[in-house]
Amino acid sequence: MNSLPRSFYARSTITVAKGLLGKRVVRKIGSQRISGIIIETEAYLHKDDPASHAFRRKTERNKAMFEEVGRAYVYFTYGMYFCFNVVARNSKVEAGAVLIRNIHPEKGIDIMKKNRGKNNERNLTDGPGKLTQALDITKKQYGVDLTRNSELFITDGLLKRGKIIAAPRIGIKTALDNLWNFKILL
DNA sequence: CTTGGGATGGTCT
């Protein structure tokens, strides 16, 4: 299965956030392969989104949000966890990214359990900090090109259609009337 | 099932 092309990510951030639902995240580490189906995402925009890291200005941390679409934006948060985003925006705006919040584990479940230090399959990847732990995504993956079949990429999934639920984004205190958290019913 | 507090450190003001 081939990676999604750059053009997939060169659309409005909200469109891409919805479009990523049902797609497959693949992590290759040596001969090991871990994968899961994306079931929850969030869109983060630019100047019109006070909850976004890119709201104020381009900085060392958020610069990926302003650079090439289809690459990974990884950041460290709460002193302990990494969050994995996909850079996505149309040509009219300067910054944007989609946070991957929840994936349904597919391949490499034993490796995920080992990476997480947990055996409970239910809590393996159902949160942005949990799935980066399970897939061993850290700042080393900052800026990785997700359109190439290398260490980390995204392909078409098996899910073609499903009902999408929009809700306020999690863990933020502003812009709560923007329903930019998206989930797909399996 | 839900709630609340602590862990922990980079980033921005």
Added chain:
DNA sequence: GACCATCCCAAGG
């Protein structure tokens, strides 16, 4: 010096 796009565990219903 304050703020986090979080998670875990323990305690209560």
